[in-house]
Amino acid sequence: MDYPGSFFETYELFKEAIEATHTPEQSKRILNELHSALFHHLLPELGYVRKSSGRKMSAADVQAAKQFMKKLPGETLLKVREALQNAFIKEAVSQASRNTYGGRIEQYLTWCEDQSWWFGTRAARFRDECCPPMRFGNGPAWSLKLTERQGKPLYYMLKIQETSPALQADLDEFYATLTEPDRGGRFGKPVEFSTAQEYLENIRLIFGYLNKYAKPNIPKDQLTLDLIIPKVTEEELEALTLSQQKRLWKKKREALDTLLRNYFKFQRELLQAKSPRTKLGKLGSILALAKFLYFSEVEDESGYRQIPLINLLDAHLTTVSGEVQEWQRNKQYVSDWSKKFPDVSAEETALSVVLNQVVEPLRLECRPRGKRGNLRGGFAIATSHQHYLKWAFMSYAPARRQEEYRTLRIALSCPVKRPEGLASNGLYQPLPPDDQREKRYDGMIQDNYLYFTYVHEGKVYPEGVWVLDVRAYKTKKTHGAQSIVIANRQFEDGTCLYDYIQRYLYGSWTEEYCKTRQAYGWWEPGLRGRRGRWLTKGRMEFNPGDACRLPSDRSAALWTWGYVFVVAKRGTPASASSFAGIFRRASYRFIGKHTCPHTMRYIWATWAFQIGLSDAQLRSLAYAMGHTVETLRKMYERCTPEQKRREIEDVINTHLFQRSTQSNPLEEVSKVHGDRMAEVVETIRQLSQQERIQLLKQLKMV
Incomplete structure (x- = not known):
C-alpha cells in the first residue's frame, strides 16, 4: 500500500482531519499553535535554518520550512518527541510554552499513531487484523499420492478437434437424443445434461484408446460408432437363414466382448484403474450408445432384450455390479482413505x-x-x-x-x-x-x-x-x-x-x-x-x-x-x-x-x-x-471397527463386569479419609468420565 512519503504529507493529513472535525475558529487556533511548535522549535532541532531573524517568521521562512518538511521522510515522526524535548532544553523554553506547544505536538503525534499508516510496530498495533503466517510445511499437495499408480496420468481422450465431421455429427445426434425433451430415438424421459456429458466423455475415451493404444491403431478419420457397437439391421437379418443369423450375432458379440476385455485390460494394466466403479460407468455409457443405435430396430423398451449385444452388456453390468457391491460392503477404494x-x-x-x-x-x-x-x-x-x-x-x-x-x-x-x-x-x-x-x-x-x-x-x-x-x-x-x-x-x-x-x-x-x-x-x-x-x-x-x-x-x-x-x-x-x-x-x-x-x-x-x-x-x-x-x-459411514465395537464393549463392561478386581479409586479415597470425604466423593461422582480420569491422574491415583 501507499504510505505518507514525507513529514509534510503527515502534517497535511492531520490538518485535513482537524478542519473536518473542529469549527473554523478551533481549527485556526490549533493549527497556529502547531505551526509555532513546528517552525520555531522542532524543525530547527531537525536541521532547518531560518534566513531571517526576529520573533515572527516571514512568509518566505514559512514556505522554506514547509519545503524542508517535504524533504524529511515520514518516519521522522518516530523521533519527534525526543527532538522537541532537546529543543525546549536548549532554548530554555518556559513551562507554559512547553505545555502549549508540547501539547499540540503530542496531539499531532497521537493522531498519527492512531492511523493505519503509522510507521511504528504495525504488526503489534493491528494484531487483530493480521493473518497468521501462511503454513506450507507439508510441501506441495501433489507430493501426496492417493493411489499406487506410478508416473503421470495418461490423457488419451479423443478431443473435439481430432474428431472427424461425420463422427462429430453422430455424437451430437447421440447427445441431443439423450437430452432433448421432444426428440425421438429413445424410450422414457431425457437424462440430465451432466449424465449425457459423462456418457460422451466415456465414449470419447474409448475412441482415444482405439486410435492410440488398440492393436492395430485405427486412424481418426476411420473412427465410427459401429466400432464400439456393431450395428445389425433388420434388413440384413431377413436375408439370412436362422443359422446364419446366429453366426452373425456370435461374430458381433465376440467383437464387442473382445473390445470390452481389451479396453478394461488396458485400463487395468496401463492406467492402473482397478475399481469396478470405473468399469460400471464405462459399461453404462456403452449401453446408452447401444440403445441409441438400436432404437429403430425395436418396438418398445422390452425389445432390447432381443438384441444379443445388449444382452452381453447386461451380463457384464451384472457381473461388475456384484463387484461394486462387494467393494462397497468392505469399504474398499482404489485411493488410500x-x-x-x-x-x-x-x-x-x-x-x-x-x-x-x-x-x-x-x-x-x-x-x-x-x-x-x-x-x-x-x-x-x-x-x-x-x-x-x-x-x-x-x-x-x-x-x-x-x-x-x-x-x-x-x-x-x-x-x-x-x-x-x-x-x-x-x-x-x-x-x-x-x-x-x-x-x-x-x-x-x-x-x-x-x-x-x-x-x-x-x-x-x-x-x-x-x-x-x-x-x-x-x-x-x-x-x-x-x-x-x-x-x-x-x-x-x-x-x-x-x-x-x-x-x-x-x-x-x-x-x-x-x-x-x-x-x-x-x-x-x-x-x-x-x-x-x-x-x-x-x-x-x-x-x-x-x-x-x-x-x-x-x-x-x-x-x-x-x-x-x-x-x-x-x-x-x-x-x-x-x-x-x-x-x-x-x-x-x-x-x-x-x-x-x-x-x-x-x-x-x-x-x-x-x-x-x-x-x-x-x-x-x-x-x-x-x-x-x-x-x-x-x-458414507466410515467408522473404524474399534469405533463400531466401542458402544457394545462399554455396555458389556458396565453390566457384566462391574465388579472388577481393580479397586475403585473413589472408594479408596472414602476408606482412607472416612466420612469427611463423603461430600468430596459425591462431587467427584458428578463429574464426567473424562473429568474424573483427569482429576485422579492429577492426584496420582490412576
Whole structure:
C-alpha cells in the first residue's frame, strides 16, 4: 500500500482531519499553535535554518520550512518527541510554552499513531487484523499420492478437434437424443445434461484408446460408432437363414466382448484403474450408445432384450455390479482413505478436526493485513474469502454435493420494488422471480441461487438471512426442492459468517491512507463522504464473465446473474476438478491430507454415527445432505471397527463386569479419609468420565 512519503504529507493529513472535525475558529487556533511548535522549535532541532531573524517568521521562512518538511521522510515522526524535548532544553523554553506547544505536538503525534499508516510496530498495533503466517510445511499437495499408480496420468481422450465431421455429427445426434425433451430415438424421459456429458466423455475415451493404444491403431478419420457397437439391421437379418443369423450375432458379440476385455485390460494394466466403479460407468455409457443405435430396430423398451449385444452388456453390468457391491460392503477404494481422512484422537471426530485445524485457520487468513501489519492486495483478500466460504458451506452445515456450490448463482441486478419494512440502508439481495430463472423442458426450475431476505417461509427475520435455494441437484426427484437458511455462525473475534459472505460478494472499504484516496459514495450511510479506497472488490476482483437473461417482452425487467464461486484467475465457473483442488490443497497445507468436497460427505456421515444420532436425527441429516439414511449408512459411514465395537464393549463392561478386581479409586479415597470425604466423593461422582480420569491422574491415583 501507499504510505505518507514525507513529514509534510503527515502534517497535511492531520490538518485535513482537524478542519473536518473542529469549527473554523478551533481549527485556526490549533493549527497556529502547531505551526509555532513546528517552525520555531522542532524543525530547527531537525536541521532547518531560518534566513531571517526576529520573533515572527516571514512568509518566505514559512514556505522554506514547509519545503524542508517535504524533504524529511515520514518516519521522522518516530523521533519527534525526543527532538522537541532537546529543543525546549536548549532554548530554555518556559513551562507554559512547553505545555502549549508540547501539547499540540503530542496531539499531532497521537493522531498519527492512531492511523493505519503509522510507521511504528504495525504488526503489534493491528494484531487483530493480521493473518497468521501462511503454513506450507507439508510441501506441495501433489507430493501426496492417493493411489499406487506410478508416473503421470495418461490423457488419451479423443478431443473435439481430432474428431472427424461425420463422427462429430453422430455424437451430437447421440447427445441431443439423450437430452432433448421432444426428440425421438429413445424410450422414457431425457437424462440430465451432466449424465449425457459423462456418457460422451466415456465414449470419447474409448475412441482415444482405439486410435492410440488398440492393436492395430485405427486412424481418426476411420473412427465410427459401429466400432464400439456393431450395428445389425433388420434388413440384413431377413436375408439370412436362422443359422446364419446366429453366426452373425456370435461374430458381433465376440467383437464387442473382445473390445470390452481389451479396453478394461488396458485400463487395468496401463492406467492402473482397478475399481469396478470405473468399469460400471464405462459399461453404462456403452449401453446408452447401444440403445441409441438400436432404437429403430425395436418396438418398445422390452425389445432390447432381443438384441444379443445388449444382452452381453447386461451380463457384464451384472457381473461388475456384484463387484461394486462387494467393494462397497468392505469399504474398499482404489485411493488410500487414510490419506483423505483427518487423523483423530479418542476425544475428537474427523469433523471437529476439519473445523478446528482447517476451516478456522482459513477464516483467519481472510484478515486484511499480512503478518507484518501491511494491507494485503484486494485480489489476495478476495481469494482467501472464496477459499474459506467453500469450506464453510461444506463444514458448518451438512455437506451437500459440490456441484450445487459450483453452479450456485447470485442475482447481479435488483429490478424489484423495495420490500416493505426494509430500512433505507438495509441489504437486499433478491431471488429472481420464477419466470426469470432457468427451467427444464417441463417448466421445472433447474438452477441454484444464493439470496438474502427478511421473510422466509412465513417467518420474519429482522436482521435478514442468507438462503440457499436449491432446485438442481442429483436426487431432487426424490427429495424435491430445498430452501436452506444459512446459519450466521458467530466467532470469538466478534465477526460472523455473514460478514465474510458480504465482503466476498460486495467488497470492503478502508480509510487506510493512500495517495489515490477517494470519497465514499455507495450504500453505507456511515461511510458517505469519508475518504479512503476499496480494500477489495470481492468476487469482482476475478473479472467474472457474468450473464444476463434477455426478456422476451421488451418492457419486462432485465435480470443479470453470475456464479458465486468463479475461478479466481479466469472468472469462469469452476470444473469439478478445479473446485475440489481448492479443498485438497488447503487440507494438505494444514493437516497433510487430501480432503476433497466428496470426502466431507463421508466425514459428516461418520460424525453422525460416532456421536450416536437418533434415528430421527439421522433421517434429518440424510435429508439435509440430499440422500436417504440407507445411503448414509451403506455408502458414507466410515467408522473404524474399534469405533463400531466401542458402544457394545462399554455396555458389556458396565453390566457384566462391574465388579472388577481393580479397586475403585473413589472408594479408596472414602476408606482412607472416612466420612469427611463423603461430600468430596459425591462431587467427584458428578463429574464426567473424562473429568474424573483427569482429576485422579492429577492426584496420582490412576
